[in-house]
Amino acid sequence: MSSTPSILAIDQGTTGTTCFVISEDGRILGRAYSEFTQHFPKPGWVEHDAQEIWAVTQSVAREAIAAASEAEVTGVGITNQRETVVLWDRATLEPVHRAIVWQDRRTAVLCANLKEAGHEAEVRRRTGLVLDPYFSGTKLLWLLREHPGLRARAEAGELAAGTIDSWLIAKLTHGRVHATDPTNASRTLLYNLSLAEWDPWLLDMLEIPQALLPEVRASSGDFGTTRGDALGLDVPIAGVAGDQQAALFGQGCWSSGLAKCTYGTGAFLLMHTGERIVPSNHGLLTTAACDSEGGLAFALEGSVFIAGAAIQWLRDGLGILGDASESEAMASGLESNGGVYFVPAFVGLGAPHWMPEARGALFGLTRGTTREHLVRAALEAMAYGTSEVLDAMEADSLTKTTELRVDGGAAKNDWFLGFQAGLSEVPIRRPALVETTALGAAGLAGLETGLWSSAEDFLASQGDATRFASRMPADERESLLAGWTEAVGAVKGLAKSGPQGSRP
Secondary structure, eight states: OOOEEEEEEEEEOSSEEEEEEEETTSOEEEEEEEEOOOBOSSTTOOEEOHHHHHHHHHHHHHHHHHHOTTEEEEEEEEEEOSSOEEEEETTTOOBSSOEEOTTOOTTHHHHHHHHHTTOHHHHHHHHSOOSOTTSHHHHHHHHHHHSTTHHHHHHTTOEEEEEHHHHHHHHHTTTSOOEEOHHHHTTTTOEETTTTEEOHHHHHHTTOOGGGSOEEOOSBSOOOBOOHHHHSSOOBEEEEEEHHHHHHHHTTOOSTTEEEEEESSSEEEEEEEETOOOOOSSSOEEEEEEOTTSOEEEEEEEEESOSHHHHHIIIIISOOOSSGGGHHHHHHTSSSOTTOEEEOOBTBBOTTTOBTTOOOEEEOOOTTOOHHHHHHHHHHHHHHHHHHHHHHHHHHHTOOOOEEEEEEGGGGOHHHHHHHHHHHTOOEEEOSOOOHHHHHHHHHHHHHHTSSSSHHHHHHTTOOOEEEOOOOOHHHHHHHHHHHHHHHHHHHHHHHHSOGGGOO
């Protein structure tokens, strides 16, 4: 039997690693997944053992390759949790500290001090980001400050630092390559979007020796060759992108006005802005993305903190539905939302409001309110939050969203996608294959290795998508949005006026 040319896509996430072997006709020939340990040494601190991440990744990659008996793996693509940072010995490839995860908040005071020193406006101008512990740069500064001897070793060139993609590249190539791509570099607080390089002013502000940092290479390009004992094969690493940008590419969003939303615990939106670096005045981030050839382009990014997590709360916290899949029938069985609005600000409000002190609330409850109304209100809240971020993106970019491409758990819900399309007045496209993060990594690698002749060829390999048109009457849309605006306004008012000491 002849073999099928394929790409190994490594999707290294926050709680586990998934590997796929994806063929040139878009089929998933093999897959494997395994979790790894989460470490919480102090309140607000989150760490991973980088060696364990490597061991798990190596194991599931080999398992996926073994499952794909008909595949001829011709290249590797990597996508990863973005802002997590690793510091390791160049010679031994041994980490000198656990990886500090994107969720970690230990540098909050450091960020506050940098803001008080007046640096945030310039940081935003250069990076498109804000001074927040979320990003990698202050994590790296903390490591060099808190652990004596590391700075001298870093300045001497003995250590290497990078996000998880760089760590995996180093392990796959036996340390021969220390590299990253623009999408990951742009999440560090150290990369100048306009110059497309590490920024000396930023490095100086955060006291980071440039000798630590990886070379920034095109997302679709040469990242070295895997060593045989790493995966059992010698093939090029030919595509790298951070998880959200990989999903953007995997969805075929490589031109201005196309946007994607991943509905998971939260909702993560990116709008492609082409070659334009668009500053945000509406609470969004500006970030690097990929064009149709895997080269440098740009996007706006916004996150709704709670999306699918609201359905999980109704299921696990209140027990009003047995499985998330039941939500579609429960919501569609109602003629309307009955005036019930749910603002699920369990961890505050994200973009475009940015009010961390806000808390969740239900509005419009009557004796006629049923559990179906609560489920529908939770689904509607996802759509309202998404629409708010899309509106902010359009206001910043002065570009109308031409299509919203979706993936994640809620994207399986036809009623919800129809509601989202109507509320946002934007057509929605759901791909046949929803593993768009891994698909993006595979696409970037496959373009470099020649598995696909063009981005359009890659997108066509995914099969037929399902589309949802905007069919909501204008008066209904306006009424729903007015109700949501009132509910959010009430939550924000309570957050501003309520007794601070009563909040957790």
